[in-house]
Amino acid sequence: MAKLSLSDLHAIREREEKNLKKRDIHGRTVHVVVAMGTSGIDAGAKLTLNTIADDVEKLGLDNVIITQTGSAAPNPEPVVEVYSPEEGLTVYGSVDKNAAHRIVEEHLKGGHILEDLRIELKDKEQ
Amino acid sequence: MHDAAALMLEAAVNSIEAGAAAISVSVSIRDGMADIRVEDDGTYTLSGDPFRDGSTTKGEGRGRGLHIIYERSAGRCRLTRGDGMTVLEFSIEDDGSFCRLDEALLPLLGLDAGITVRIRKGEREIVISRSLLEERDAVPDRAAGIRRFRNLIRSFEKGDIYG
Numbered sequence: 001m002a003k004l005s006l007s008d009l010h011a012i013r014e015r016e017e018k019n020l021k022k023r024d025i026h027g028r029t030v031h032v033v034v035a036m037g038t039s040g041i042d043a044g045a046k047l048t049l050n051t052i053a054d055d056v057e058k059l060g061l062d063n064v065i066i067t068q069t070g071s072a073a074p075n076p077e078p079v080v081e082v083y084s085p086e087e088g089l090t091v092y093g094s095v096d097k098n099a100a101h102r103i104v105e106e107h108l109k110g111g112h113i114l115e116d117l118r119i120e121l122k123d124k125e126q
Numbered sequence: 127m128h129d130a131a132a133l134m135l136e137a138a139v140n141s142i143e144a145g146a147a148a149i150s151v152s153v154s155i156r157d158g159m160a161d162i163r164v165e166d167d168g169t170y171t172l173s174g175d176p177f178r179d180g181s182t183t184k185g186e187g188r189g190r191g192l193h194i195i196y197e198r199s200a201g202r203c204r205l206t207r208g209d210g211m212t213v214l215e216f217s218i219e220d221d222g223s224f225c226r227l228d229e230a231l232l233p234l235l236g237l238d239a240g241i242t243v244r245i246r247k248g249e250r251e252i253v254i255s256r257s258l259l260e261e262r263d264a265v266p267d268r269a270a271g272i273r274r275f276r277n278l279i280r281s282f283e284k285g286d287i288y289g
Contacts, residue, residue, distance in 0.1 A: 036233060038136060038191045046132050049236070050229045057272040066267050068236055070143065 030064050030108060031083040032056075037071025045078035048100045052080070055104035064108055075122055082107055093119035128194055129223035130160045131230035136191045137164040137214050138234055138241065144168025144212070147240050154246040155220055164214045176205050227252075228279040232266050235259060235275075252282045 034040075034049045049068065056064050072079035076093035080103060083089050090113050092103060099117055106112050128136065134153060141149045146168030154161040170176075177196035195203055195216050203216035224230050227245065235241060235256060242255040259265045264274035 036135070036139060036237070038139065038194065041132050041136050041139070042128060042190075042194070046129075046135060046229075046233050049233050053232055053266060053272050057269045057276075060269050062269050064268065066236070066272075068233065070139070 029085075030061075032064060032066045032103075032108070033069050033081040033083070034066070035070065035072035035075075035077060035079040035081075036068045037073065037077075039071055039073045040077040040079065043077040043094075044096060047097055048078040048080065048095050051097050051100035052104055055101060056108065059104065059109055061104070061108055072121075075119060079119075079121075081121075084111075086111070087113060091119050091121045092117040128198055129221050130162070130218050131223035133195055133198055133216070133218060134162050134164070134230070135233050135237075136194060137162065137216075138237055140164075140191045140214070141166035141168050141212075142238050144170050149238065149241045150244070151234065151241065152244045152246075153224065155224055156246075156248070158220050159217050160220045160224065161217045162215070166212055167210055168212060170207065170212055177203065227283055228276045231279060232272070232275065236266050250283075250285065252279075254279070254282070 032052060034045055034052065036045050036049065049066070053066055056066060069081075075091075078095045080092045080095045080100070081089060082092070082103065090107070092099065092114065095103065095117065099114075102114055102117070106114055134151060138149055138151060141164060144166065146166035149164065149166045152163040152165075177192050179190065179193040192205070192214075195214070199216040199218045202218070203214070206213050206215075224245070224247070231243060231245075231254065234243060235254065239256050242253065245252045245254075256265070259271075259275065259278070262274065262278060264271055264278050266272045266275040
């Protein structure tokens with residue numbers, strides 16, 4: 001096995017400190033759910049989901065789990081739900097690509113709810 | 127907003143809503159067309175024309191999936207059922223939505239544990255299932271899994287790995 005240099009050790013420490021800091025900031029898992037029913041897909045939920053996945057990957061938000069659910073009609077789709085230990089459930093409506101970027105950057109990374117995108121979830125019709 | 131990859135997704139969502147445990151999706155891209163076939167073991171009540179608009183019993187904005195597929199495929203679609211399996215087939219113009227295969231497949235393979243996808247582009251065929259992603263720790267639901275998922279799909283596309 002090759003010997004580690006001092007600069008290698010510094011790099012490892014820096015990386016691990018960054019990881020630890022990330023865990024300290026977020027604490028516990030945040031769950032993101034994208035509604036992917038017919039109306040959601042029609043409104044662009046595929047792009048919304050891919051944008052969130054891209055950004056979560058790029059930012060290395062290891063505490064975020066992304067899943068999908070069925071239709072969120074009659075709510076304004078694409079609908080994205082965020083469950084976090086601190087704020088509980090937040091529901092966002094009309095989440096286009098730009099809004100998806102903001103949710104990841106401001107809510108998932110920054111911990112701030114985006115009030116302008118927030119909606120009250122109406123019951124799904126049976 | 128329903129591009130060809132979204133229609134494939136739509137068909138798989140229909141299968142899941144029908145309670146399917148096993149869903150097999152095949153896509154063949156050739157001569158400017160995408161031929162898509164979705165086979166599942168879900169429970170359907172087929173009566174009348176399943177592609178007709180307005181026949182939904184699921185509520186506003188729901189249950190229009192088959193009609194959207196009918197519209198987008200200009201009627202080049204059919205739904206058959208036999209031996210407990212339902213097969214939906216349709217052909218639509220290749221709009222390039224399968225060029226970024228990772229973006230086309232991420233929503234699909236994130237949907238359900240029972241999905242297997244077979245994609246044929248030119249001479250190359252790729253087969254990916256959720257169980258394969260689980261084996262490789264590449265289920266795209268977390269940052270690390272998304273990264274591994276994208277790398278895996280790119281490796282398949284380049285022919286580094288054969289499915």
